[in-house]
Structure formats: C-alpha cells, structure tokens
Amino acid sequence: MNIVDGLIKCVNPGGDDCSGTLQAGDVAIVGAGCGQLDLMTIKAARIVAQADALVYDSLVSSDILTLVDTHCQRHFVGKRCGQPSIKQDDINALLLKLAQQGLKVVRLKGGDPHIFGRGSEEALYLAQHGIRSQFIAGVTAALGCASSTGIPLTFRGMARSVTLITGTKMTDADNTVAPSQWQALLAAQSTLVFYMGKEQASRISAGLLTAQCNASLPVAFITNGGRANQIVTFATVATMANAALTIKDSGPTLIIIGEVVSIGQQLGSLLDDIECSSSQFNTQYESRYA
Secondary structure, X not given: OOHHHHHHHHHOOOOOOOOOOOOOXXXXXXXXXXXXXXXXXXXXXXXXXXXXEEEEOOOOXXXXXXXXXXXXXXXXXXXXXXXXXXXXXXXXXXXXXXXXXXXXXXXXXXXXXXXXOOHHHHHHHHXXXXXXXXXXXXXXXXXXXXXXXXXXXXXXXXXXXXXXEXXXXXXXXHHHOHXXXXXXXXXXXXXXXXXXXXXXXXXHHHHHHHOOOOOOOEEEEEEXXXXXXXXXXXXXXXXXXXXXXXXXXXXXEEEEEOOHHHHHHHHHHHHHHHHHHHHHHHHHHHHHOO
16 A cells, blocks of 8 residues: 555545546646645545656655656656746646646646745636646745744744745835835735745845835745755844845745744743753753663
8 A cells, every 4th residue: 555545545545536637638737735645635645646647846856756656757847946847838838738648737836826836827828728637725935834844934923924925026116116016015014925026036125125115024934944954034124135145055945034933942942941941851861760
C-alpha cells in the first residue's frame, strides 16, 4: 500500500471513493501546497496519483513527484520569478493537447492554483476548447508560512484582515498610485503578505513609507516556507530593503508585514525558553538517576 492509499484508507475505512476520480480527457488543476508532501490535501494526493500526464511547476517538491506512476508523462514548465519558464500560452496548448489525447491530465502548481497561480486562465482556455477541468485546493504560502513560523495573520485588536499582494514586476510607477491604496490597508489594520516580493523589497518599503507607514512596523521574510530548510529573516519597514539583500538562498520568499510579526517573535522566544527549561530538566534528571 502506498502513502496515498494509506491516507485514504485511514480517513475512509469503508473504501468508498469520496475523494473524486479523474476521467480520461479531463484536466485537474491541483494545488501542491507550500512545501512537503504531508502538507498536501488527501484529495490532491489521490488525484495526482491517477495522472497519465503531469504538468508541474518548479515550486513542486521532489517528494510530491513520487506520487505519480512511473509510466506517467512528466512535463516540467518552470514558472519561477526571474528564471526561464515556458510561456503561459504554450502551457495552455500543452494541457489541451494532452487532454485531447485522452489522457488523465494533472496540472500541478505550488500553493493554491487560485492564489497567483493562473489556474483560472488555464481552465478558461480549456473550457473554450471543450475540455472539462476541476480545481483541487492547496495550502497557499501565506497560510503555510504563518503556521510554520507561528506568525498569526490576524490577531484580536491588532489585525482585522489579511491582504495578499503580488510583488512581481513592481515598478516605481506603481508607487505613484500606491500611497492611497496602502493608506487604506494600514488604516484597516490589515496584515500585508507579499508573494514573490524579495527582489522588490526596496520599492515596497518606499511605497509604504510614502503612505505614512510606521518605519518600525515589523517585517518577516520567510524563505522556503513549510520546508525543512525554511529560513526566517526579521526586519522593519525601514530596514527591509537591506535585510532582503542578506538572503542568499534562491528559494521562494514570502514577506509578512504587520504588528502580527511581533506576536510570532514573542511566541518563538517563549517556546525557546520552554525548550531550554525542558532540556535542563532532562539533563538534571539523567544526572540524578544515572
């Protein structure tokens, strides 16, 4: 029994197929989550295991790829900011071609296909050409990184909402209209989460400061969020541009901006104290009863 069948059996011991199946000639647009295999939903893992053809992005981890059959066609299409990738039109055409061949096609994306994943563009293209598709949700980076770092995206009396923003290709011209928009976000006590924003940290900082943002507002850069090699870099809005330059890892980096970052730092410090106390107790216990 493989890991997927084992998970399904535990959740659905009766064996009824409540997780959905993929039909020949259909396309499933699946969110792989924000890191390791065990962050995928059971339904997503089950659908991936059925694939005759897999079209996947670079943010999909290697352990997730072990779910597919050895005879499954694998089509790597890149899709990383600043790195060579297949054009979206070509990806659309590839999905259509594979579906028209009668294959069970899985389009596998990092995170969730509806959060900066362009999944709906692919679904619309396929539907316009008579091909059915379905969406399988994934844990998006904002949620996964918040959990893995202990940073709450909302907090009573501090953050009333969360705003997800793409940081790619932000220009100086964007900052000419950003102040009024960001002022509204800050006034609404919204936690700001920038996807793919590390390279734009300087412009993000400038835009926020122009919007009268508190220069000491906490910032967290989370690199490789939800993975074993996760890196967290703390800064403030005033220092975030320089902090971004210190991150040498090429993995995807999410930026969380807001007072909630300080809650995560406080929690982390308290947990470290508990861990330290526990280690000291265990050492004393072992010494006493050795």
